[in-house]
Amino acid sequence: MPAARPAAMRFILITVLIDMVSIGLIVPVLPLIVGTFTASPTEQTFWFGVVTFSFGLANFLASPVLGALSDRYGRRPVLLLGFTGLATSFFVTGLATALWMLIAVRLFSGAMQSNAAVANAYVADITAPEDRARRFGLLGAMFGLGFILGPAAGGLLGAIDVHLPFFVAGTLAVLNGLYGWFVLPESLPPERRRPFEWRRANPVSALRGLAALRGVGSLVAVIGLASLAQFTLHTSWVLYTTFKFGWGPAQNGASLFFVGLTSAFVQGFLLKHLLARFSPQRLASVGLVASSLTYLGFGLASQGWMMYAVILVGTLIGGGAQAAMQSLVSNAAGATEQGRTMGAVASLNSLSAVLAPVLSATLLGLVSHRPQGDAWIGLPFFFCALMQAVGASIAISHFRRHRREASAAAAA
Structure with missing residues (x-):
């Protein structure tokens, strides 16, 4: 470089x-x-x-x-x-x-x-x-x-x-x-640029192109499910903790601060050591499973302090999944289409951000009448856990299939 x-x-x-x-x-x-x-x-x-x-x-x-x-x-x-x-x-x-x-x-x-x-x-x-x-x-x-x-x-x-x-x-x-x-210097030299095409730039075509990248395929569904779960958590967090534990702005602000702090530590420091020992595919698989259990832990927590314990353990184990998935998608794209590819991922995330408030409001509306501390108030997080579990199973199957194909090609 x-x-x-x-x-x-x-x-x-x-x-x-x-x-x-x-x-x-x-x-x-x-x-x-x-x-x-x-x-x-x-x-x-x-x-x-x-x-x-x-x-x-x-x-x-x-x-x-x-x-x-x-x-x-x-x-x-x-x-x-x-x-x-x-x-x-x-x-x-x-x-x-x-x-x-x-x-x-x-x-x-x-x-x-x-x-x-x-x-x-x-x-x-x-x-x-x-x-x-x-x-x-x-x-x-x-x-x-x-x-x-x-x-x-x-x-x-x-x-x-x-x-x-x-x-x-x-x-x-x-x-x-x-x-x-x-x-800020420019990162893309003129020889690696490509003509702009409207037919490839609309979100439907961009998502189709993302799914067509070699080695990506069904990972698009994994990214979509993980993103929808994450945005559902974001839009449910404050009302959930208010209904479940009686938290106010100070407690919610402290908990979100702790989320950001642990996430910054994992992605800024711990991830490079994990990548030295494990492949991005392994980190993505373990991280997606850990995230599913983390959502389940949030929903089952019966005391406010338990939320901090779940944040710490879940982030330390599963915090590298997003970066690992992003690297797999980026590496599948050519040098001339990184912008279009990352734009398609951002578009998928934006679609999740549109759908999540509707989902979280509906799920919270079903349980908001229940007394403080009731386990069913965690319904939005149980839903997130299910989505993440489905995404994890798709990703693990995808990685196994590609390992078999690679082994067969090497043997041939």
């Missing part, structure tokens, strides 16, 4: 960290902003769902397009476009005077923002295939660290003024854009 590439990795890690901090800043206050335009908690819940759905839908449609554009024009200009979209979204949200403005700006932001997908493609550009799982883990650690720092700072700033986190987040997005403009 060229000598400049280690520096490029440091640049993209800093870019992702600033990006995630700016996004995390608005997490505690966006529902409150929606509440300023509604007359009741029921209206607030409904319109917050609409605002969230708007971003997810736009991101689902646009991620493959932006990924394919990064294959044509390079990663740097598409990242700069994403920073511009984020900054505009934050400032307009902070200044919004009507609910329709929030919905419109979330649609705009979702369509403009595919920084995670492009950052993954950037890492694939500058990293040899055998090192990608470790570096995707470092990228995941930056995501985790950003979501530790961002929501914590957003809560403090929101206590001063509910609009303040949006202006701080917008300022960070602008600074990230300036950092990208003056410092």
Whole structure:
């Protein structure tokens, strides 16, 4: 690899960290902003769902397009476009005077923002295939660290003024854009770029292309199930812990901080040692099974402290699965289609983000009348455990089949 590439990795890690901090800043206050335009908690819940759905839908449609554009024009200009979209979204949200403005700006932001997908493609550009799982883990650690720092700072700033986190987040997005403009190098050389094709850039074609990659196939279903389980957990966590243990904002904030901390440790430090001993396929298989048991543990926990024990054990054992899966998909894609491939994965994740709130609200609605501490309040997590178990079985069968095919080809 060229000598400049280690520096490029440091640049993209800093870019992702600033990006995630700016996004995390608005997490505690966006529902409150929606509440300023509604007359009741029921209206607030409904319109917050609409605002969230708007971003997810736009991101689902646009991620493959932006990924394919990064294959044509390079990663740097598409990242700069994403920073511009984020900054505009934050400032307009902070200044919004009507609910329709929030919905419109979330649609705009979702369509403009595919920084995670492009950052993954950037890492694939500058990293040899055998090192990608470790570096995707470092990228995941930056995501985790950003979501530790961002929501914590957003809560403090929101206590001063509910609009303040949006202006701080917008300022960070602008600074990230300036950092990208003056410092971040391009990762995709002209000879590895490919023409942009609309027929390949729509989400349906992109997902078909993802499934058609050699060695991927049914892993697309595994990624989709794991993503849906994860987003269902995210959208269920606060209400579940409130119903089950009577937790308030302080307890929920502390638990999410612990999730981010353990995730950053596993992906930023522990993963490289695990990869030295185990293959990405083995880490993915063990991690998916461990994640299924982790969801089950969350649902069965009868005391609040048990949640921390499940987080610790589950993250230490299963925290490397996502990076391992990502490296397998990236290594299956050619050097000229990393953006389109990572865009397809991001589109699949966005679709999960759209479906998860509906699922979690439905499942929680079925058990919300039960008394505090009742085991059935864990229904959303039992559902997550089932999805992850199905995904684990598909992945293990997929890896076994490919090992048999490889052995037969070697024997022949």
